Amino acid sequence: xxxxxxxxxxxxxxxxxxxxxxxxxxxxxxxxxxxxxxxxxxxxxxxxxxxxxxxxxxxxxxxxxxxxxxxxxxxxxxxxxxxxxxxxxxxxxxxxxxxxxxx
Amino acid sequence: xxxxxxxxxxxxxxxxxxxxxxxxxxxxxxxxxxxxxxxxxxxxxxxxxxxxxxxxxxxxxxxxxxxxxxxxxxxxxxxxxxxxxxxxxxxxxxxxxxxxxxxxxxxxxxxxxxxxxxxxxxxxxxxxxxxxxxxxxxxxxxxxxxxxxxxxxxxxxxxxxxxxxxxxxxxxxxxxxxxxxxxxxxxxxxxxxxxxxxx
Numbered sequence: 001x002x003x004x005x006x007x008x009x010x011x012x013x014x015x016x017x018x019x020x021x022x023x024x025x026x027x028x029x030x031x032x033x034x035x036x037x038x039x040x041x042x043x044x045x046x047x048x049x050x051x052x053x054x055x056x057x058x059x060x061x062x063x064x065x066x067x068x069x070x071x072x073x074x075x076x077x078x079x080x081x082x083x084x085x086x087x088x089x090x091x092x093x094x095x096x097x098x099x100x101x102x103x
Numbered sequence: 104x105x106x107x108x109x110x111x112x113x114x115x116x117x118x119x120x121x122x123x124x125x126x127x128x129x130x131x132x133x134x135x136x137x138x139x140x141x142x143x144x145x146x147x148x149x150x151x152x153x154x155x156x157x158x159x160x161x162x163x164x165x166x167x168x169x170x171x172x173x174x175x176x177x178x179x180x181x182x183x184x185x186x187x188x189x190x191x192x193x194x195x196x197x198x199x200x201x202x203x204x205x206x207x208x209x210x211x212x213x214x215x216x217x218x219x220x221x222x223x224x225x226x227x228x229x230x231x232x233x234x235x236x237x238x239x240x241x242x243x244x245x246x247x248x249x250x251x252x253x254x255x256x257x258x259x260x261x262x263x264x265x266x267x268x269x270x271x272x273x274x275x276x277x278x279x280x281x282x283x284x285x286x287x288x289x290x291x292x293x294x295x296x297x298x299x300x301x302x
Contacts, residue, residue: 010120013151017128017147020143020147021131029139033147040151040154044157050113050117059165062166062169063169066170067173070178073177077181077182
Protein backbone atom coordinates (compact mmCIF):
# COMPACT_ATOMS: atom_id res chain seq x y z
CA UNK A 1 0.00 0.00 0.00
CA UNK A 2 2.66 2.45 1.06
CA UNK A 3 4.89 1.10 -1.68
CA UNK A 4 2.22 1.78 -4.28
CA UNK A 5 1.85 5.32 -2.98
CA UNK A 6 5.61 5.81 -3.15
CA UNK A 7 5.74 4.53 -6.73
CA UNK A 8 2.87 6.80 -7.73
CA UNK A 9 4.66 9.76 -6.18
CA UNK A 10 7.89 8.93 -7.99
CA UNK A 11 6.00 8.76 -11.29
CA UNK A 12 4.42 12.13 -10.48
CA UNK A 13 7.85 13.57 -9.66
CA UNK A 14 9.20 12.31 -12.97
CA UNK A 15 6.28 13.91 -14.82
CA UNK A 16 6.88 17.23 -13.04
CA UNK A 17 10.54 16.97 -13.94
CA UNK A 18 9.69 16.49 -17.60
CA UNK A 19 7.45 19.55 -17.46
CA UNK A 20 10.21 21.59 -15.80
CA UNK A 21 12.72 20.47 -18.41
CA UNK A 22 10.57 21.06 -21.46
CA UNK A 23 8.14 23.71 -20.22
CA UNK A 24 7.77 26.24 -22.99
CA UNK A 25 6.93 29.22 -20.77
CA UNK A 26 8.38 30.37 -17.48
CA UNK A 27 5.12 29.80 -15.64
CA UNK A 28 5.14 26.14 -16.60
CA UNK A 29 8.49 25.86 -14.90
CA UNK A 30 7.41 27.77 -11.79
CA UNK A 31 4.33 25.57 -11.48
CA UNK A 32 6.40 22.46 -12.07
CA UNK A 33 8.83 23.44 -9.31
CA UNK A 34 5.99 24.24 -6.93
CA UNK A 35 4.11 21.03 -7.44
CA UNK A 36 7.32 19.03 -7.47
CA UNK A 37 7.97 20.52 -4.04
CA UNK A 38 4.52 19.35 -2.95
CA UNK A 39 5.27 15.85 -4.23
CA UNK A 40 8.59 15.92 -2.36
CA UNK A 41 6.73 16.82 0.85
CA UNK A 42 4.36 13.89 0.36
CA UNK A 43 7.27 11.63 -0.54
CA UNK A 44 9.13 12.51 2.67
CA UNK A 45 5.97 11.69 4.62
CA UNK A 46 5.73 8.31 2.85
CA UNK A 47 9.44 7.76 3.44
CA UNK A 48 8.90 8.24 7.16
CA UNK A 49 6.39 5.40 7.18
CA UNK A 50 8.62 3.18 5.02
CA UNK A 51 11.47 3.70 7.47
CA UNK A 52 9.15 3.23 10.44
CA UNK A 53 9.79 6.76 11.69
CA UNK A 54 6.64 8.84 11.30
CA UNK A 55 8.38 11.84 12.91
CA UNK A 56 9.64 12.66 9.42
CA UNK A 57 6.26 14.34 9.04
CA UNK A 58 7.66 17.36 10.90
CA UNK A 59 10.32 17.73 8.22
CA UNK A 60 7.67 17.40 5.55
CA UNK A 61 5.68 20.26 7.11
CA UNK A 62 8.79 22.44 7.17
CA UNK A 63 9.42 21.68 3.49
CA UNK A 64 5.87 22.68 2.69
CA UNK A 65 6.47 26.05 4.36
CA UNK A 66 9.76 26.64 2.51
CA UNK A 67 8.19 25.60 -0.78
CA UNK A 68 5.30 28.02 -0.33
CA UNK A 69 7.53 30.95 0.58
CA UNK A 70 9.95 30.37 -2.28
CA UNK A 71 7.12 30.09 -4.81
CA UNK A 72 5.69 33.37 -3.55
CA UNK A 73 9.15 34.93 -3.85
CA UNK A 74 9.62 33.74 -7.43
CA UNK A 75 6.18 34.89 -8.54
CA UNK A 76 6.66 38.24 -6.83
CA UNK A 77 9.96 38.59 -8.61
CA UNK A 78 8.31 38.10 -11.97
CA UNK A 79 5.47 40.44 -11.19
CA UNK A 80 7.57 43.35 -9.94
CA UNK A 81 11.13 42.57 -11.13
CA UNK A 82 12.28 43.14 -7.57
CA UNK A 83 11.93 41.69 -4.11
CA UNK A 84 11.59 45.04 -2.41
CA UNK A 85 7.98 45.68 -3.32
CA UNK A 86 5.45 44.90 -0.58
CA UNK A 87 2.88 42.32 -1.60
CA UNK A 88 -0.01 44.48 -0.46
CA UNK A 89 -0.48 47.48 -2.71
CA UNK A 90 -0.08 50.72 -0.80
CA UNK A 91 -2.39 53.66 -1.46
CA UNK A 92 0.40 55.91 -2.77
CA UNK A 93 1.91 53.87 -5.60
CA UNK A 94 5.51 54.87 -5.94
CA UNK A 95 7.70 54.32 -8.98
CA UNK A 96 7.18 50.59 -9.01
CA UNK A 97 5.05 50.35 -12.17
CA UNK A 98 4.59 46.62 -12.57
CA UNK A 99 5.30 45.37 -16.07
CA UNK A 100 2.50 42.93 -16.47
CA UNK A 101 2.61 40.73 -19.47
CA UNK A 102 5.95 40.57 -21.09
CA UNK A 103 8.19 37.74 -19.82
CA UNK B 104 21.55 -0.19 9.82
CA UNK B 105 19.45 0.25 12.89
CA UNK B 106 16.84 -2.43 13.06
CA UNK B 107 14.75 -2.17 9.92
CA UNK B 108 16.40 -4.78 7.69
CA UNK B 109 13.14 -5.47 5.88
CA UNK B 110 13.18 -1.98 4.45
CA UNK B 111 16.77 -2.24 3.19
CA UNK B 112 15.77 -3.09 -0.36
CA UNK B 113 13.24 -0.26 -0.40
CA UNK B 114 15.90 2.15 0.85
CA UNK B 115 18.35 1.03 -1.81
CA UNK B 116 15.69 1.41 -4.49
CA UNK B 117 14.74 4.89 -3.25
CA UNK B 118 18.39 5.94 -3.22
CA UNK B 119 18.91 4.72 -6.78
CA UNK B 120 15.76 6.49 -8.02
CA UNK B 121 16.60 9.77 -6.30
CA UNK B 122 20.17 9.70 -7.57
CA UNK B 123 18.88 8.96 -11.06
CA UNK B 124 16.58 11.99 -10.87
CA UNK B 125 19.52 14.09 -9.66
CA UNK B 126 21.59 12.86 -12.60
CA UNK B 127 18.89 13.81 -15.10
CA UNK B 128 18.52 17.28 -13.56
CA UNK B 129 22.28 17.85 -13.51
CA UNK B 130 22.66 16.90 -17.18
CA UNK B 131 19.76 19.18 -18.07
CA UNK B 132 21.33 22.07 -16.12
CA UNK B 133 24.61 21.56 -17.94
CA UNK B 134 22.93 21.58 -21.34
CA UNK B 135 20.45 24.42 -20.94
CA UNK B 136 21.07 28.02 -21.95
CA UNK B 137 18.04 29.78 -20.47
CA UNK B 138 19.20 31.08 -17.10
CA UNK B 139 15.73 31.16 -15.61
CA UNK B 140 15.19 27.49 -16.39
CA UNK B 141 18.57 26.76 -14.86
CA UNK B 142 17.60 28.58 -11.65
CA UNK B 143 14.36 26.62 -11.47
CA UNK B 144 16.16 23.35 -12.12
CA UNK B 145 18.73 24.09 -9.44
CA UNK B 146 15.84 24.55 -7.03
CA UNK B 147 14.54 21.14 -8.09
CA UNK B 148 18.03 19.71 -7.66
CA UNK B 149 18.18 21.03 -4.10
CA UNK B 150 14.74 19.65 -3.25
CA UNK B 151 15.55 16.19 -4.58
CA UNK B 152 18.95 16.08 -2.92
CA UNK B 153 17.35 17.21 0.36
CA UNK B 154 14.95 14.27 0.04
CA UNK B 155 17.91 12.02 -0.55
CA UNK B 156 19.56 13.34 2.62
CA UNK B 157 16.38 12.52 4.53
CA UNK B 158 16.50 9.02 3.07
CA UNK B 159 20.08 8.74 4.32
CA UNK B 160 19.02 9.88 7.82
CA UNK B 161 20.99 13.12 7.58
CA UNK B 162 18.03 15.20 8.62
CA UNK B 163 19.94 18.33 9.65
CA UNK B 164 21.81 18.45 6.35
CA UNK B 165 18.47 18.02 4.58
CA UNK B 166 17.03 20.98 6.51
CA UNK B 167 19.95 23.15 5.47
CA UNK B 168 19.78 22.02 1.88
CA UNK B 169 16.06 22.72 1.63
CA UNK B 170 16.24 26.12 3.33
CA UNK B 171 19.41 27.38 1.64
CA UNK B 172 19.41 25.50 -1.64
CA UNK B 173 15.75 25.58 -2.57
CA UNK B 174 14.73 28.73 -0.72
CA UNK B 175 17.37 31.39 -0.33
CA UNK B 176 19.70 30.60 -3.21
CA UNK B 177 16.85 30.49 -5.72
CA UNK B 178 15.87 33.99 -4.64
CA UNK B 179 19.49 35.17 -4.72
CA UNK B 180 20.08 33.70 -8.17
CA UNK B 181 16.93 35.39 -9.45
CA UNK B 182 18.13 38.67 -8.00
CA UNK B 183 21.50 38.19 -9.68
CA UNK B 184 19.79 37.30 -12.97
CA UNK B 185 18.09 40.68 -12.82
CA UNK B 186 21.51 42.28 -13.28
CA UNK B 187 22.66 40.14 -16.21
CA UNK B 188 21.18 38.77 -19.39
CA UNK B 189 18.59 36.01 -19.50
CA UNK B 190 20.54 33.44 -21.49
CA UNK B 191 24.05 32.10 -21.19
CA UNK B 192 26.45 32.42 -24.09
CA UNK B 193 26.87 29.19 -26.03
CA UNK B 194 30.43 28.00 -25.66
CA UNK B 195 32.56 26.40 -28.30
CA UNK B 196 32.72 22.63 -28.38
CA UNK B 197 36.49 22.47 -28.51
CA UNK B 198 36.95 24.34 -25.22
CA UNK B 199 34.72 21.87 -23.40
CA UNK B 200 37.09 18.93 -23.90
CA UNK B 201 39.68 19.83 -21.26
CA UNK B 202 37.15 20.42 -18.44
CA UNK B 203 35.48 17.13 -19.39
CA UNK B 204 38.78 15.28 -19.05
CA UNK B 205 39.48 16.96 -15.69
CA UNK B 206 36.02 16.04 -14.42
CA UNK B 207 36.38 12.42 -15.57
CA UNK B 208 39.81 12.14 -13.93
CA UNK B 209 38.58 13.59 -10.62
CA UNK B 210 35.52 11.32 -10.75
CA UNK B 211 37.70 8.25 -11.26
CA UNK B 212 39.88 9.30 -8.33
CA UNK B 213 36.83 9.75 -6.10
CA UNK B 214 35.42 6.35 -7.07
CA UNK B 215 38.84 4.84 -6.37
CA UNK B 216 38.86 6.53 -2.97
CA UNK B 217 35.46 5.10 -2.03
CA UNK B 218 36.88 1.57 -2.26
CA UNK B 219 38.77 2.18 0.98
CA UNK B 220 35.73 3.49 2.83
CA UNK B 221 34.09 1.22 5.43
CA UNK B 222 30.75 -0.28 4.45
CA UNK B 223 27.55 1.68 5.07
CA UNK B 224 26.60 1.29 8.73
CA UNK B 225 29.70 -0.77 9.54
CA UNK B 226 29.91 -1.00 13.37
CA UNK B 227 33.73 -1.12 13.23
CA UNK B 228 34.11 2.03 11.16
CA UNK B 229 35.91 4.97 12.83
CA UNK B 230 32.71 7.00 12.88
CA UNK B 231 30.98 4.35 15.00
CA UNK B 232 33.81 3.47 17.39
CA UNK B 233 35.55 6.45 18.98
CA UNK B 234 33.66 9.60 19.97
CA UNK B 235 30.34 8.60 18.47
CA UNK B 236 29.66 5.89 21.04
CA UNK B 237 30.42 8.32 23.87
CA UNK B 238 27.88 10.78 22.50
CA UNK B 239 25.32 8.02 22.04
CA UNK B 240 25.82 6.85 25.63
CA UNK B 241 25.82 10.25 27.29
CA UNK B 242 23.26 12.27 25.34
CA UNK B 243 20.14 10.85 27.04
CA UNK B 244 21.47 11.79 30.51
CA UNK B 245 23.32 14.98 29.56
CA UNK B 246 20.92 16.66 27.19
CA UNK B 247 17.78 14.56 26.91
CA UNK B 248 17.17 15.34 23.25
CA UNK B 249 16.14 12.30 21.17
CA UNK B 250 18.12 13.41 18.10
CA UNK B 251 21.80 13.08 18.92
CA UNK B 252 22.94 15.22 15.98
CA UNK B 253 20.80 18.06 17.30
CA UNK B 254 22.24 17.56 20.78
CA UNK B 255 25.79 17.71 19.43
CA UNK B 256 25.16 20.76 17.27
CA UNK B 257 23.10 22.82 19.67
CA UNK B 258 24.50 21.80 23.04
CA UNK B 259 27.89 20.07 23.01
CA UNK B 260 29.14 22.38 20.26
CA UNK B 261 26.91 25.29 21.16
CA UNK B 262 29.64 27.92 20.94
CA UNK B 263 30.82 26.55 17.61
CA UNK B 264 27.29 26.78 16.23
CA UNK B 265 26.98 30.29 17.60
CA UNK B 266 30.15 31.23 15.69
CA UNK B 267 28.73 29.68 12.53
CA UNK B 268 25.58 31.73 12.94
CA UNK B 269 27.78 34.81 13.22
CA UNK B 270 29.62 33.89 10.01
CA UNK B 271 26.39 33.29 8.11
CA UNK B 272 25.00 36.58 9.41
CA UNK B 273 28.12 38.43 8.24
CA UNK B 274 27.86 36.81 4.79
CA UNK B 275 24.19 37.76 4.47
CA UNK B 276 25.02 41.31 5.58
CA UNK B 277 27.75 41.55 2.93
CA UNK B 278 25.38 40.37 0.20
CA UNK B 279 22.74 42.86 1.33
CA UNK B 280 25.30 45.67 1.36
CA UNK B 281 26.46 44.73 -2.14
CA UNK B 282 23.02 44.34 -3.72
CA UNK B 283 21.31 46.95 -1.58
CA UNK B 284 17.70 47.44 -0.68
CA UNK B 285 14.99 49.79 -1.80
CA UNK B 286 15.90 53.09 -3.47
CA UNK B 287 19.62 52.55 -3.34
CA UNK B 288 19.68 48.97 -4.57
CA UNK B 289 21.74 48.01 -7.59
CA UNK B 290 18.74 46.86 -9.59
CA UNK B 291 16.82 50.06 -8.83
CA UNK B 292 19.84 52.10 -9.94
CA UNK B 293 20.13 50.19 -13.20
CA UNK B 294 16.38 50.43 -13.76
CA UNK B 295 16.51 54.20 -13.28
CA UNK B 296 19.39 54.56 -15.72
CA UNK B 297 17.53 53.16 -18.69
CA UNK B 298 14.15 54.50 -17.80
CA UNK B 299 11.52 53.61 -20.31
CA UNK B 300 13.52 50.63 -21.47
CA UNK B 301 12.71 47.12 -20.49
CA UNK B 302 13.16 46.09 -16.92
